[in-house]
Amino acid sequence: MKIEGKKQIWNDYQKEIAEDHFFYVRSCIRQNFFPGSEKSFLRIMKEELKKDVYENPSHTTCSGIGYHTDIVPFETSMTMVARQFALMTEAGYENFTTSCITSFGLYSEVLNTWEHEPEMEEKAREFLYKATGREFKKPKNVSHASDVIYRFRKEIAEKGKYRLVNKLTGEPIRVVEHIGCHYSKMFPSKGVGGAEYPYVLIGMIEDWGGEVIDYPERRHCCGFGFRQYLVQANRGFSVSCSKKKFDSMEPYQPEMILTNCPGCPMFLDRWQYAISEMEGKTYGPDGTGIPVLTYEELAGLVLGHDPWDLGLQVHQVPVEPLLDKIGISYDPEKKFKAADGSDIGRPEAPVYLKFYPEQA
Amino acid sequence: MSKTAIIIGGGVAGMETAGQLNRLGIEVVLIEKQASLGGHLKNWDRLFPDRRESQEVFDYLEKGMNDGISLYLNATISDIREAGGKFTVILEDGRELSSDALVLATGYDLFDARKKEEYGFGIYDNVITSAELEEFFRNNKQKNLFEGVQSKRVGIVHCVGSRDEKVGNLYCSKLCCVTGVKQAIEIRELMPDAEIFCFYMDLRMFDRHFEEMYYEAQEKWGIRFIRGRLSEAAENPDHTILVKVEDTLTGLPLKMKVDLLILLVGFVPSPETKRLAGMLGLKEGDDRFLCPSDEHLLPNSTDHPGVFLAGTLKGPASIAATIVDARAAALQVAEYLVNGER
Known part of the structure; x- marks a missing residue:
């Protein structure tokens, strides 16, 4: 593998990412899947980087999941996207930032459609006005939240309490990254680093001290691929997609998987549990799995946020081996406690996947 | 007084056009940007379909490069001017060459495989x-x-x-x-x-x-x-x-x-072809290769009187086809110089 070749491509695909004043739209599913991620993003942006991020609670789904499953027609999606832009315009913002990869892909698709077919934009404006009386300006800058973290990755490293380094050996933590299809496969120029060798997560891993692993099935689907999961009968295909990736990355002994998309961490995390129950197979040493983190969770860890405040206790693959390697301090007793100290209950321990805190 | 033709490009098409025109009694100036002649042919080992050594073809072309041809190697063109039916080609080092006809034989580039990023x-x-x-x-x-x-x-x-x-x-x-x-x-x-x-x-x-x-x-x-x-x-x-x-x-x-x-x-069109075509106002096709004035009947002429095309700057072609095209171009140039027809 020649890194110079990748650097050339990374230079070719750079995008503009706004510096401040973000209108932030959330994902439909991330708060259920990884409840601390969006909260961590807002905390990092507002409290640590002192940036202005605005949210309007009346924003809705972008309709991306419905659109990609052929339930919502494009005209409807376009009008819903137009409404989000109207909320942004009304609040006086011009930089649009999305938490979700599928939303990011849909916003990019709608804006690209309007660029090439101005009559479609007129249609969307008309539909929106008739339905809501709202009008909008198109955003000056559209970024995914990972673009924003990428832009401030060096500041995060400077303020950081931890680096992605094994505290005992001094070796960098070996990280596999997974980008999410809708980030740049549809519009390579809209993603940092393009579609084939995307750089957005790699930039974070490198600047925070880790080592990136490229493996043969890096581009393969995480297992979400809407049709594979939303159609219940296809779920075997979903788990086999994830398994193909784990089998391919296993020889490189990755210590962590970093993800970009709402679906990828869900499937790369949950299916490790499912595969362990189905086949007794685990992908980390001594019955552990490969911890899967979102970029906000990882940024939070680097900055020294408490792992349980980041919601890492709801991951199916326990993150403790990774925390221990880096030397991140945490209280095992508080893993299943709420902020007020009450017990939130604990899951039944898996048969094969090692559970933390370890039971006597 | 004998007429002069300037050939731009010293690959297969340029060498063969130059050799043919020279044999027809026309003074030939051959300009090549590289240090040696032969273009892409020099990178081949054996040729399809009979797998003869590429060197044999080069040796034939080189034989045509006799004393009647003025050769300018390592020469980059900075400008082309035209007045009274005469062309003046100005090289980067300031030298000026003049002629009655111009033949573009600037060839092609290979596709940059890095652009198919997914192949690595x-x-x-x-x-x-x-x-x-x-x-x-x-x-x-x-x-x-x-x-x-x-x-x-x-x-x-x-x-x-x-x-x-x-x-x-x-x-x-x-x-x-x-x-x-x-x-x-x-x-x-x-x-x-x-x-x-x-x-x-x-x-x-x-x-x-x-x-x-x-x-x-x-x-x-x-x-x-x-x-x-x-x-x-x-x-x-x-x-x-x-x-x-x-x-x-x-x-x-x-x-x-x-x-x-x-x-x-x-094959991809070469940037050098595009640059020179821009100077002469030549027509590019949808595929970005240059267009002759008539694909069927005047495949070596352009809409610009006195300017001719030879070889793969018009699109992908084999060495055999390029040599045939170069000879056709030479004949068209000779006809133009003798009869004033394009």
Whole structure:
């Protein structure tokens, strides 16, 4: 593998990412899947980087999941996207930032459609006005939240309490990254680093001290691929997609998987549990799995946020081996406690996947 | 008084046009930006379909370069001016050359395989282009391509940068198919136990003996042809290449490991051609190659009187076809200089 070749491509695909004043739209599913991620993003942006991020609670789904499953027609999606832009315009913002990869892909698709077919934009404006009386300006800058973290990755490293380094050996933590299809496969120029060798997560891993692993099935689907999961009968295909990736990355002994998309961490995390129950197979040493983190969770860890405040206790693959390697301090007793100290209950321990805190 | 023609480009088309015009009694000036003549021909080892040494063709062309031709090597053109039916070509070093006619024979470039990012050229250790393989054959006669490699499995990918909307090249480069077949046979000759797979969309064996060569590759050499376009290549831990392709004849996706992946890179218009065409106001086609004034009847003329085209700046062509085209161009130029017709 020649890194110079990748650097050339990374230079070719750079995008503009706004510096401040973000209108932030959330994902439909991330708060259920990884409840601390969006909260961590807002905390990092507002409290640590002192940036202005605005949210309007009346924003809705972008309709991306419905659109990609052929339930919502494009005209409807376009009008819903137009409404989000109207909320942004009304609040006086011009930089649009999305938490979700599928939303990011849909916003990019709608804006690209309007660029090439101005009559479609007129249609969307008309539909929106008739339905809501709202009008909008198109955003000056559209970024995914990972673009924003990428832009401030060096500041995060400077303020950081931890680096992605094994505290005992001094070796960098070996990280596999997974980008999410809708980030740049549809519009390579809209993603940092393009579609084939995307750089957005790699930039974070490198600047925070880790080592990136490229493996043969890096581009393969995480297992979400809407049709594979939303159609219940296809779920075997979903788990086999994830398994193909784990089998391919296993020889490189990755210590962590970093993800970009709402679906990828869900499937790369949950299916490790499912595969362990189905086949007794685990992908980390001594019955552990490969911890899967979102970029906000990882940024939070680097900055020294408490792992349980980041919601890492709801991951199916326990993150403790990774925390221990880096030397991140945490209280095992508080893993299943709420902020007020009450017990939130604990899951039944898996048969094969090692559970933390370890039971006597 | 004898007439003068300036030929721009010293590859196959430029050399043959220059030699022919010189034999017709016309004073010829040949301008080449490189340090030597021959263009892409100098990078070939053996030529399809009969696998003669490329050097033999070069030797013939070089014989035509006699004393009657003024040769300017390492010469870059900074401007072209025209007054009273005469052309003045100004070189970067300030020298001025004048003539009664101009022939553009600036050729083509090879497609930059890095643009097919998913194939990993320039990133994975064992992905090379057909041009690099040819260079290997030329410089390492009879040497094993895989010293130290145990299994010897080679993948050859057709249409890299050709017939590909994604990279903006809809045209067929025509000669990659036969190049791939030739190179597959040559690899097999060097390493009889190598397994060789050609991944193709459809094989365009259009010229004489090409189809026979394709049959020979299958029947005599056991080269396997898989109809399917590669979707991606990735590098395995042992630096072999994992390829994914759909075998469209069986309708099944296929994943296999190869020790070496060869990308058959096609023709692209050269930036130098574009620059000179811009100076002369010449017409570019949708495919960005230059257009003659009439594809059927005046394939070497342009709408600009006194300016002619020869060779692959008009699109992909074999060496044999380029030589025929160069002779046609020479005849058109001679006719223009004698009778004033284009």
